[in-house]
Amino acid sequence: MIKKIVVSGAIFCSCLGFARAASDYPATDTTDLLKKDSVPATRPLPADPKAGFKELFVPAELSNGMRVEQLNPLAVGFVKDYMEKNSTSLEEMKDWARPYFDMIDGILTQHNLPRELKYLAVIESKLQSNARSWAGAVGPWQFMPTTARTMGLTVNRKRDDRRDLSKSTHAASKYLRSLYTLYEDWLLVIAAYNGGPGAVNNAIRKSGSRDFWTLQKYLPAESRNHVKKFIATHYIMEGEGGITTLTKDEVAYWMTSGPTPAADVPDGQIMRPISGRYQAAVIASFLVMPVTDFNQLNPDFDKLVAVNGKYDLRLPADKMELFQSRKPEILATSLQYILNPGMPLPAGSEGK
Structure with a gap:
């Protein structure tokens, strides 16, 4: 069950900070967010990679009566368009980026996070350490300086840990965990990573829902499309029915013979x-x-x-x-x- 979010004035302001200041929402210090709402290190997040992606997949029934999960029909149109433009480059990335994905997978696992979250770095920067946005976000995970320092990264004239894949992935994991505490839904986490928790909280309040597909029209267009890019990238890179996106019953069904x-x-x-x-x-x-x-x-x-x-x-x-x-x-x-x-x-x- 999704945790109820209490949006007081102080918490609302503290939630406006985010990793990539690419929307109209100002980046502010995230220290209060982490102190009040961070997940204790001993608390495991869902082991099932899809546990927090509940709106990305929907139940369906095969002709033999077996229950499976398929991509949400609301995402199909966007995924098809995205495939036409990006499927070739993403398929190529599976090969050249394998060492980077292996490193990110290991770090996400250490933080009890779904490995699929590595695709957030793909849409943020295409895994480029020297990536820099117009707003000043830097590195594979596109951290702004304030948020990067709050997450424990060093950012100064001589050293910028945002460009270090290992260090920035640990920092991103910490930030993603804190956002997951607020929403317990990875699609909302990804929207908040891009547009800020303030934008997501505002959309929740206006829509009266915590379902991404219901509240998306109240999100900034960039944040809304950021989530859909993640869905499409996730789908292209994993593919429906791959081990990481199949339920245990599905795997057993396919492997029995x-x-x-x-x-x-x-x-x-x-x-x-x-x-x-x-x-x-x-x-x-x-x-x-x-x-x-x-x-x-x-x-x-x-x-x-x-x-x-x-x-x-x-x-x-x-x-x-x-x-x-x-x-x-x-x-x-x-x-x-x-x-x-x-x-x-x-x-x-x-x-x-």
Whole structure:
């Protein structure tokens, strides 16, 4: 249950400070916020990464009666648009940013925070240590000087810890925990990280709701879109059904039968390891081959990609060449297909 937020004059003013002063709300000292509302170090936050993302996923029922969780329909349109513009660069980031993600994951885990919060740094700065906003926010987590110092970072002419990925991630974790104490909902936390708790409290008061999708119209446009960018990035990087976004029951369901072993690669075929949320139907369409033939070469493709995010793809040599040449487009279409399985494949995807 979301904790009731008492907005007194003093607390309201103290809540106006935030990590990235990019809205019209003034950045002020966050010391009072941390002293009064910070989470004790011994208090664990939800172990389930989705526990605080309750409005990001909604329950649904499969044809076999199994209950699953899917992306909130209210986010689908924004995610689709964001995919078209950013899915390729984000997929590339999965490779070059892996060491940085590993470091951030470790620190977030130390602070009992969901590892998915690393995608906040992606939309803040694309993980660039030298990133600087027009307002003076600096580093991967885009801290303003006052908030950075409050979180224990050194910021002066000789040294700026905001540029240090490890130190700034510890500081961001501390700040995110304090915001989570106020809202117990990560979508509201992300809105507050961008626009300030004051902006979120104001939206809660005006809307009479603590549901992001209800109160979003009362948020500054930048904060509202910041949350949606996070949702889209989270979805592209993890993919529906990946281990970090599947419930335990879903994982058990997909894994009960175990992987179906594929035959050795015969002459005339090529095997290439791939990663990403590709879909068998989409690949087959782009390669102009029956999906039954594709599945025969690649048993349990959709199931194993959903769980592992990886697969040793097997194709005839000419089809593999075509796949390689259209790989980014196939992936982008696959991600859209995951969001809307009933959609017709784009006109012209076949035969190009």
